[in-house]
Amino acid sequence: MALETVNWNPPTVLIDGCDTFAKLFRQNCLARGNTIAMREKELGIWRAYSWADYYDRARQVGVALLSLGMKTGDVAAIISEDNKEWVFTDLGTQGIRCVCHGLYPTLQSRQMAFQLNDSQAKVLFVEDEEQLDKFLEQETKLPYLKHVVVYDMEGLRRFSHPKVMSWEAFLALGDEDRARLEVEWDKRIDAGLPEDLAILIYTSGTTGNPKGAQVSNRYILSQADNSPDLPFGPGDEFLTFLPLCHAAERIISVAIPIRYGSVINFAESGETFAKDIQEVAPTAIFAVPRVWEKFYSRINFIMQEGTPLGRKAYNLALRLNEKVQAGGGSFLTRMAAKLTDYAVLRNIRIELGINRTHTILSGAAPISPNLLNWFQTLGVSVQEAYGQTETGIITATVPGQSPIGSVGRAFRGVELKIAEDGEILVRARSNFSGYHNAPEKTDETVLDGWVYTGDIGKLDQNGDLFILDRKKDIIITAGGKNITPSLMENELKFSPYISDAVVIGDKRKFLTALIMIDQENVEKYAQEQRIPFSDYKSLCRNPAIEELIDKEIASVNKGFASVEQVKKFRLIDILLTADDEELTPTMKLKRKVVEEKYGDLIASMY
Missing domain, CATH: 3.40.50.12780 (ANL, N-terminal domain)
Incomplete structure (x- = not known):
């Protein structure tokens, strides 16, 4: 089945003489x-x-x-x-x-x-x-x-x-x-043939039935051939644990290893992930931000339960590494940083299973800059990547060059531009070949080869791309202020006690938030503080837990202007899983579904 992208013929991709x-x-x-x-x-x-x-x-x-x-x-x-x-x-x-x-x-x-x-x-x-x-x-x-x-x-x-x-x-x-x-x-x-349809990848269907993105041989080959933009190659060991029907995991665990001869290791299950990653000690890992947030939370709690000396050593090691990475510090400071890195931070990397990891790749959702800084200080390079099912992975940060908060620069064979309304447009050799059985949806998304991503962003003078938010998610308050909710949401999720958040406020006088707590960490906190609860619902409704989350939100609010701050919140007291309609298969809250399903809860805040 040969296909062609509307009004634009992407270049053929050859790898070692192979066009499929x-x-x-x-x-x-x-x-x-x-x-x-x-x-x-x-x-x-x-x-x-x-x-x-x-x-x-x-x-x-x-x-x-x-x-x-x-x-x-x-x-x-x-x-x-x-x-x-x-x-x-x-x-x-x-x-x-x-x-x-x-x-x-x-x-x-x-x-x-x-x-x-x-x-x-x-x-x-x-x-x-x-x-x-x-x-x-x-x-x-x-x-x-x-x-x-x-x-x-x-x-x-x-x-x-x-x-x-x-x-x-x-x-x-x-x-x-x-x-x-x-x-x-x-x-x-x-x-x-290069334009033969090879795979179908269905979108999550946040606002309706999912659409089947048609992926050609050209798309897969171009994504397999993204080195050195993605620093993966021969000798790398990957841990495969995200769904293979997800475009990014298919690229990382199927396309790239076949191109370069890397080894993939199938995680036994989600429950054994922590053990599996320790045993495999992969050299490179791709995951969504929720995984990296869990890593941070885990170490945060280990430190809380540790000895005062252990906490001091950990904080000292982080401070020294941060100073050296910033280009400062005397000879003695650099030597001290090496010593504490070996004695303290190396053990943390081993505990997390990333002691051999040269690159962590984060994608599929925005990640908190604070979390990126923590991994960097821990001694592991984190590259944030950007892409969509319709384009494949098309940007990644350049270590030591791309600013924190950006998603990096365009790969070879990728054109980026920003439309007048701020929408990111992409034309790439990895463009998809339209939506299956939905030509009208294809025409809405692709024009002259440019994929209209639905994301709002900006490019700096060096070509680094910044994602501001989904176009449809931008909040315009009753006072006319444009708010990008993902900025606040990402900082809230950096808290070890908050698993996910949805900021509300379109056409309203102030911002509020629906919060999904981190069950494991909040339960642990409740047990340590002797806060009684019988189940997840009672945990969420306990005033002491509401006070805990209130303090976390107040701390995050300090980094935002008054109009951008969350004034009230409510906890979602149902433990959600990927089986629930509120979550995508990659465990992201569906904003529109949440706003509709919890309309009464939202109304109680206004």
């Missing part, structure tokens, strides 16, 4: 042979898989899909947590010029059904019984779906359904005609 991602995958896997490509934990032991394993299993998937009659441009979908089967399926699907559609495993069955019908997926790969149940709930509403493959059959050994088969049975489908089908596999790869 499947060609690059085949070439590099065969060249790397038995060197390690990935690791996955099985029964507590990290098991390694080579590039030869990666290619052989992906080809098995492709051959099995061919045996099911999949034609060029047909769609296969995956709903699963990250695992080796996910990437085998992804590359096997792309290898036969079919389209891989990843779905967030937290989707409800009706949300899954909408996407599957929109993409017209013919085959669905599900992780386990939980995900299979979603298909069974919606089966009669899925006319295009012909086959369902289950990765993990635990609890399903006696289950039988005409459309459902195990992963093992699926892989065996091509056995009888394997020689012919493997020839067809190579022919399909050879026939691939």
